[in-house]
Amino acid sequence: MNHPSMTSSASKVNVESNPWQRFGGGPRVEPDATLIHRAIEAQAAVRPLAVAAEWQGQSITYGELNRQANRLAATLRQQGVATGDHVALFVERSIPMLVGLLAVLKVGAAYIPQHVRITPAAQLRHIMAVAQVRVVLTLSELAQMIPLTTQQHCIHLDEFIRTDSVASDELNTAGAMSSPESLCFVLFTSGTTGVPNGVRVTQRNVCNILLTEPGNLGMRPGLKVGQILNIAFDMAAWEILGCLAHGATLLIRGQDIGQTAEQCDVLIATPSILATLDPVRCRQVKVVALAGEPCPQALAERWSAFCTFYNACGPTETTIVNTMQHYQGGGALTIGKPTPNNTVYVLDDAGQLCGPGEQGEMWAGGDGVTAGYLGNPELTAERYRPDPFLGHGRMMFRTRDLGRWTAQGELEHLGRVDDQVKVRGFRVELDSVSAALESAPNCERAVTLKFDSRHLVAFVYPATTDVEAARNCCEARLAYYCVPSLIIAVEAIPLTLRGKVDKRLLLEWAVAHQAENARTQQPVQA
The missing domain is CATH 3.40.50.12780 (ANL, N-terminal domain)
Incomplete structure (x- = not known):
């Protein structure tokens, strides 16, 4: 990204017309405490x-x-x-x-x-x-x-x-x-x-x-907040410090996440973890906040039907999350708007601000931007840059997330820069393929990965998902080169220790599946 161009353009920022001034800045709010x-x-x-x-x-x-x-x-x-x-x-x-x-x-x-x-x-x-x-x-x-x-x-x-x-x-x-x-x-x-x-x-x-608000999730005395996440994961600080700072009761889980979740009023999780829980048994839950990876629409619909549901986004470097949407069902699922005292800029390859509907890379500014990497000034200089829009020595962070503003001033998450892959010479956004697969009847979750230079592989859940119907949905919505060569229905999507999709293990499954196909003379389609 051309930062000199971005810096020079900042001097021309029109306060009334530029996207970040219109809806890229969260409200100015003074927190109740500074420590x-x-x-x-x-x-x-x-x-x-x-x-x-x-x-x-x-x-x-x-x-x-x-x-x-x-x-x-x-x-x-x-x-x-x-x-x-x-x-x-x-x-x-x-x-x-x-x-x-x-x-x-x-x-x-x-x-x-x-x-x-x-x-x-x-x-x-x-x-x-x-x-x-x-x-x-x-x-x-x-x-x-x-x-x-x-x-x-x-x-x-x-x-x-x-x-x-x-x-x-x-x-x-x-x-x-x-x-x-x-x-x-x-x-x-x-x-x-x-x-x-x-x-x-x-x-x-x-x-x-x-x-x-809304990061406090309505936590207060008398409510129970789950502590279900890996303590080394930034969202665990949301559970622990958020709960204790507001006088609620922290329920620290044992081996069974579901047992704890069923007793909670406030639940913070990744979509992959929430998908393992039975909402019928979690009717005590009043507030759910998800972040860490894209949320399937069906999952949001299921839980927002009976509780306050937030879909959020933000890397560790912007402090837990820096955008949140209160999703109320039936509409567009986005990652919402910047949280208080935070800003988000959607920039093109030249570092220019993108208008509504234009895809770009999201950079984060404001009070959520962290102080850089410990003992790694080179990486800090690469990912953190002076914020030309806020100025006054403020810094912004390159999230490497792709997004665009809607006309309503909310952010659509369009995947990671890293998840834009080349297949057969064409650029493919893996999250878009997964979303197309998830539109198939009864498909609750899909994960798409690059298998090699010519093939994509996708996993759909649950195991009863009609693979051909999922393939047809993909063919109807996307170009031919976006359709996975191999779609595997699985009984569970494997998770890492931080509650996110274990992509490495899924690729191992794909290799094993390919080997079995080769053994039975059923090669992956070209």
């Missing part, structure tokens, strides 16, 4: 006996959560943790996890969450090295899985809580010099080279989405 842990502390002060979280038959009140976090914060200071440091939160879902998370924020440090049982030791080692971690918070049964060096100290959160003999809350954390620009957490996302990149998320970033 997310202060919002949690406020709930503890007002409702100390309210239940903050439940997990495997155990519970903890807001008052006790705050007191235990104060104790741990004092211990962290004794271990030399200071404002601006990084503390590893290498745990699994539990109540002690919440104590550790809150304590780190109280000392002005940033926590780095990882689910130890499912994260390779080599990746944990890489994270600790990049973040210069000196203190690791974990659980006693997980400690042996963490590759510590002699420079690192480990605190077992469960044992720390059990040895509590302090009856009062005299430990004071007011000395922590946090500011809205202080880091709240660092999330390591999958890098294109296979090396995870640490996204630096600030307190301002977090408060902006969690403490304003």
